[in-house]
Structure formats: C-alpha cells, structure tokens
Amino acid sequence: MDEVLLRTLxxxxxxxxxRRGAGFAAAEDAVQDALVEAVRVWPRDPPxxxxxxxxxxxxxxxxxxxxxxxxxxxxxxxxDAEPEPGPAASTDDTLRLxxxxxxxxxxxxxxxxxxxxxxxxxxxRQIAQAYLxxxxxxxxxxSRAKRTVADVRFDQPGDVATVLRVLYLVFNEGYSGDVDxxxxxxxxxxxxxxxxxxxxxxxxxxxxxLHHARRPARIRPDGxxxxxxxxxxxxxxxxMIAEGVGVLQAALARDRLGEFxxxxxxAALHADARTAGETDWVQIVEWYDELIRLTGSxxxxxxxxxAVGEADGPRAGLAALxxxxxxxxRYSAVAAYLHEREGDTATAARLYADAxxxxxxxxxxxxxxxxxxxxxxxxx
Amino acid sequence: xxxxxxxxHYRGAPAAVxxxxxxxWTPEEIDAHIQYxxxxxxxxxxxxxxxxxxxxxxxxxxVRYDGDGRPPVTDGPFAETKDLIAxxxxxxxxxxxxxxxLAAELSAAPGAGGRPIHEWLELRPVFGTPLTVTE
Numbered sequence: 001m002d003e004v005l006l007r008t009l010x011x012x013x014x015x016x017x018x019r020r021g022a023g024f025a026a027a028e029d030a031v032q033d034a035l036v037e038a039v040r041v042w043p044r045d046p047p048x049x050x051x052x053x054x055x056x057x058x059x060x061x062x063x064x065x066x067x068x069x070x071x072x073x074x075x076x077x078x079x080d081a082e083p084e085p086g087p088a089a090s091t092d093d094t095l096r097l098x099x100x101x102x103x104x105x106x107x108x109x110x111x112x113x114x115x116x117x118x119x120x121x122x123x124x125r126q127i128a129q130a131y132l133x134x135x136x137x138x139x140x141x142x143s144r145a146k147r148t149v150a151d152v153r154f155d156q157p158g159d160v161a162t163v164l165r166v167l168y169l170v171f172n173e174g175y176s177g178d179v180d181x182x183x184x185x186x187x188x189x190x191x192x193x194x195x196x197x198x199x200x201x202x203x204x205x206x207x208x209x210l211h212h213a214r215r216p217a218r219i220r221p222d223g224x225x226x227x228x229x230x231x232x233x234x235x236x237x238x239x240m241i242a243e244g245v246g247v248l249q250a251a252l253a254r255d256r257l258g259e260f261x262x263x264x265x266x267a268a269l270h271a272d273a274r275t276a277g278e279t280d281w282v283q284i285v286e287w288y289d290e291l292i293r294l295t296g297s298x299x300x301x302x303x304x305x306x307a308v309g310e311a312d313g314p315r316a317g318l319a320a321l322x323x324x325x326x327x328x329x330r331y332s333a334v335a336a337y338l339h340e341r342e343g344d345t346a347t348a349a350r351l352y353a354d355a356x357x358x359x360x361x362x363x364x365x366x367x368x369x370x371x372x373x374x375x376x377x378x379x380x
Numbered sequence: 381x382x383x384x385x386x387x388x389h390y391r392g393a394p395a396a397v398x399x400x401x402x403x404x405w406t407p408e409e410i411d412a413h414i415q416y417x418x419x420x421x422x423x424x425x426x427x428x429x430x431x432x433x434x435x436x437x438x439x440x441x442x443v444r445y446d447g448d449g450r451p452p453v454t455d456g457p458f459a460e461t462k463d464l465i466a467x468x469x470x471x472x473x474x475x476x477x478x479x480x481x482l483a484a485e486l487s488a489a490p491g492a493g494g495r496p497i498h499e500w501l502e503l504r505p506v507f508g509t510p511l512t513v514t515e
Binding site for chain 1: 381383424425426427428429430431432472474505507508509510511512513514515
C-alpha cells in the first residue's frame with residue numbers, strides 16, 4: 001500500500017470535510033480514523049478512487065461522531081445538509097491547513113505535532129515515537145493544540161513565515177527513528193512550494209535538500225558525526241544537490257532575498273566544492289553578511305567567524321569571535337577550532353573540553369571530547 | 381522542545397524548608413503528598429509534557445568488575461554516600477523557563493503540617509538530537 005499517497009491525501013480530505021460543515025477538530029479526528037481504516041482495508045481491497053474512499057469513510061465517521069454527540073440540534077442540521085456530493089479537493093485547503101496548524105497561538109512543539117498529523121497524515125503513535133514521548137502525551141498535546149485553534153477561522157490567511165519555522169523545526173530537530181522526519185519535512189515543504197509560490201518557501205526547500213544530500217556522509221552508521229571538512233563528498237547525493245541548487249537559483253532570480261535563501265546559498269557553496277580545500281570561503285563570508293543583515297542572528301555571527309577564519313586565516317576568525325557573546329551555544333567549539341588552526345593546541349584542547357561540557361546532544365559531546373583527546377594525546 | 385530530568389533525592393540535596401522526614405508525618409499528610417504527586421503527573425500528561433517517571437528503592441548495592449572469570453565484587457550500601465537518588469521524572473517542554481516552573485510546582489508538594497516541602501530538585505537537561513543545519 002502506498003502510505004505516502006495516503007498521507008498526501010490527508011490535508012485535502014480534511015479540507016473537504018471542513019467545507020462540508022465539519023469543524024476542523026472533528027474533521028481531523030474523522031480523517032485520522034479513516035486513515036487507520038485505510039491501512040487496514042486497502043492492502044487486500046484497494047479502492048479505485050482513494051481520495052473518494054477517504055472522503056466517504058471520513059464523512060461517515062464524522063456523522064457517527066456527531067450522532068454520538070449530545071447536541072441533537074446540531075446533528076439534525078448537519079445530517080440535513082448532507083449528503084450532497086462534496087466539492088472537489090483543492091490545493092487552497094491544503095494551504096489553509098498549513099497556516100492553521102502553524103498558527104502563532106500554538107507553542108512550537110504543538111504546531112509541529114499538529115502539522116505532522118493534519119498536514120502530514122502521520123498517526124499520533126508515529127509522531128510520539130518520532131519525538132520519544134508516550135503516545136498518551138502526544139495525543140493530549142495534539143488535542144490541546146486543536147482546542148487552541150478551535151476558534152481560528154479556516155479561511156483566514158496566515159503568515160507563511162510561521163509555517164516555514166515549523167517545517168524547519170521538523171527538519172532540523174528530527175530524530176532519525178522509524179519515521180524519517182527530515183524526509184517528511186522535505187515532502188511537506190515540497191507540497192507547500194507546489195501550492196504557494198513564495199521565494200522563502202523555495203529557499204527553505206533548497207536548504208533542506210542541500211543538507212539532506214549530505215546526510216549519508218555526515219553520520220556514521222554508529223551515529224557519530226563527521227565534520228564537513230572530513231566528509232566523503234563522493235557519498236553526497238548529487239541529484240538532490242542539483243535539485244536544491246536549481247530551486248535556489250530560481251528563487252534568487254526573483255530578487256526577494258530572505259534568510260532561508262541566504263542559508264541555502266551557503267549550503268550550495270559547500271555543495272559546489274569538490275574538496276573542502278576548494279570551498280569558496282570569501283563568498284560564504286559575504287552570504288553570512290547578508291544573513292546577519294536579514295536576521296541579526298548571533299548564531300549567524302558565530303558561523304561567520306568560522307568562515308572568516310577560513311577565508312582570512314584563524315587570527316582574523318578569532319578577532320571576529322571577540323565581538324561575540326561567549327555564552328552562545330557552540331562558541332567554545334568554534335574558538336577551539338580557530339585556536340587549533342592558529343597552532344595553540346593547549347588552548348584548543350581546553351576549549352574543546354569546555355565545549356563538550358556544554359554540548360546538547362550525545363554525538364556532539366562525543367565528537368568534541370574526541371577532539372580534546374586528540375590534542376591531549378599527540379602522536380609520538 | 382527539550383527534555384529535562386527532575387531528580388529527587390533521599391539524601392544529598394540541600395535541606396528543604398519544611399524538612400521533616402516522611403515517617404514523622406501523619407498518615408493523612410502522606411496520602412495528601414502521594415495524591416499531589418499523582419495529580420501532578422496527570423496534569424503533565426494532559427498538557428502533553430509528560431515523558432516518564434521512576435521511583436527507586438532507597439538501598440542499593442555497589443558492584444564492580446573484578447577481572448576475568450572472577451565474580452563481580454559487591455559492597456555497600458554505604459551510609460556515608462552523600463548522594464542518594466529517590467526517583468526521577470522526565471518532562472518534554474518548550475523552554476528552560478517552563479522546566480523551572482514545573483520543578484517548582486513539584487517542589488511545592490505538601491509535607492508535614494500539609495505545608496509545601498520546598499524540596500530542592502535537581503533539573504538536568506537530557507541530550508537531544510544533533511541539529512542538521514549548523515553552518
């Protein structure tokens with residue numbers, strides 16, 4: 001059975017139910033029930049019209065739920081209003097769901113969970129497994145999120161920036177469990193880009209593709225991290241890189257620069273270098289300047305210091321670092337790297353050990369500890 | 381989102397404000413305390429922030445490897461061991477501030493006289509997943 005097809009249909013079917021008069025929360029529940037039913041029935045009895053099947057089953061589930069509801073009056077209204085043939089699926093519905101699920105009234109984790117369920121068509125169990133929390137907790141997180149947006153009008157236009165932040169979170173902080181959240185984020189961003197022409201949507205899609213292309217070289221089978229300079233570039237996915245570069249170039253040509261396009265441009269410059277030594281660091285510094293102009297982000301300033309260190313030498317990198325707040329995440333790791341490049345291995349080893357103590361993930365801590373150990377145990 | 385561990389100590393934490401050992405409470409005070417802890421966990425499930433909890437027996441055994449083919453060496457329990465963990469709860473929250481807020485709420489569990497214990501809890505971040513975009 002084609003699970004991705006099923007998931008692709010999810011937002012459209014929710015949209016159809018909502019336009020037939022179901023509230024978003026009830027529609028979403030009914031569609032989730034229909035998805036579970038589809039997983040059970042389709043393998044032995046595949047429908048000729050998957051979308052029509054889902055709409056029919058979800059609508060029946062919705063009516064059942066309404067009937068079970070205590071509100072008799074509402075039930076009669078709704079049952080009377082149907083069953084005329086519903087309007088066809090529309091990409092506008094999908095777009096509205098993206099906006100609703102990323103509504104600014106939702107906390108990031110709630111927006112992420114709701115997006116993965118209502119737009120991504122994942123089950124609560126899959127989302128719970130992906131984020132390493134119990135299913136009951138995730139179910140509550142999702143129903144609270146639905147209550148939060150209960151009074152938001154479905155046809156109200158939203159802010160695409162909030163949607164992009166949610167998709168970026170799914171991509172950037174996804175565990176690599178049974179559900180590949182990075183791949184799911186790419187699918188959802190691609191679907192958004194098809195429904196909504198916007199430079200930053202394309203910028204984010206390009207950014208994701210360019211980073212995802214490096215994944216086979218970035219993580220060893222044991223989960224340990226390989227720094228960019230040491231990655232086997234032959235293992236990068238060149239087709240995905242080509243797609244990312246193409247999407248980015250088309251976005252940049254429209255001349256409305258944004259932070260995701262700038263970040264993607266930096267990733268594209270890395271992807272473009274056949275070896276680490278051929279990296280065009282001067283251009284990368286320029287893109288960081290753009291990124292800082294656009295966002296003022298301290299993390300961008302920190303990464304700019306690394307790029308300056310490569311373009312103009314470690315001393316220049318350390319000078320760029322001096323202006324920054326030492327409590328920034330990864331500050332010590334960057335300082336350690338630049339000090340090592342400058343030849344001060346004792347300082348570098350101390351800073352790598354500091355950085356390991358502040359790491360926020362196990363692979364990162366192990367990597368930084370190994371860096372300190374390498375400098376503390378020079379080959380004799 | 382970030383996960384945090386809230387550690388409760390039998391021993392080794394700084395003294396609580398309402399620092400009376402549990403066996404000196406009234407049975408009703410003990411009931412009220414246990415109910416408070418249950419309600420707290422239930423609330424966290426409802427807010428979508430609960431990950432798990434575990435309570436530990438106060439007495440354990442120290443074990444170490446003693447060489448090939450030899451049985452493990454055991455020792456203890458040691459009365460002088462400073463740090464004795466009573467149990468832990470793992471939460472998944474949007475911010476460090478929220479983690480602090482929840483730890484304070486747990487620390488307010490009622491003890492002797494039905495008054496909050498003001499127990500010190502140790503809040504430790506759990507390692508997350510490495511970020512994909514770091515450059």
